[in-house]
Amino acid sequence: MNRQELIAQIQQKKSFLCIGLDIDLAKIPTHLLAEEDPIFEFNKQIIDATHHLAVSYKPNTAFYEAYGIKGWQALEKTIDYINTNYPELFTIADAKRGDIGNTSTMYAKAFLEDLNFDSVTVAPYMGSDSVEPFLAFENKNTILLALTSNKGGVDFQGLKTENEELYKKVLKTALTWKNSENLMFVVGATKAEYFEDIRKIVPNHFLLVPGVGAQGGNLHDVCKYGLTKDCGLLINSSRGIIYAGTNENFAQEAQKEALKLQQEMATILDSSW
């Protein structure tokens, strides 16, 4: 999917919601455990109930890898289900990869070609030749960790080098890499006070913003400086939506939480567009 299609979908749905599919078998309704593939069944029902309210889905691969071959198969079935039934949705493999060049190429093939996600999250720590193999994929997006939502995010990302925080250096340097137009950046919702500075460096790039919901980040605080003329934001909530309900009605409960966020987003977009 290209950027214009993502923007068109945001305009049409009045939503920039990304739902995180972080599956924990200890948290899903127990009646699903009798299913042949409880993870896929859970995801399918969540997606069917919320696809009109969200523009993007983000399975974090850790939650699938943890269940071995069955987890990986459920991930594959989930992305195939989205690509077949809701091809307009922007899909993110939250895998946080990055390695020497030929290894990164294999990671990129795994997520962008074999599984056919629209994008993958990548760590910048190993530098240009670890990220450029991802950027080389046409019509795909590389979502680079800039300033993460966790408390320890500033341990290294906030360190000053040459009088500038490392995350700013990451943003500026990444813009010089080949195919940098395929970049998006991760900035945590819990770091809303940093968005003004971040938008000075990347005024137009899309930002994936996790941390709303379970981690306490605030949508309005993020939008104050994060929003661009094309929206420029994908706001992720995982646990806050998918585990809103614990019984047979879990998908409807998830839909209610997604609707609350979508309505807030519609109000924000209406007042800024």
Ligand SMILES: O=C(O)c1cc(=O)[nH]c(=O)n1[C@@H]1O[C@H](COP(=O)(O)O)[C@@H](O)[C@H]1O
């Ligand atoms: O790359 C991410 O998606 C990510 C970056 C970050 O800075 N913080 C962060 O929470 N995430 C991911 O976003 C999701 C947040 O989940 P909830 O806290 O349950 O909404 C998890 O899959 C995290 O791994």
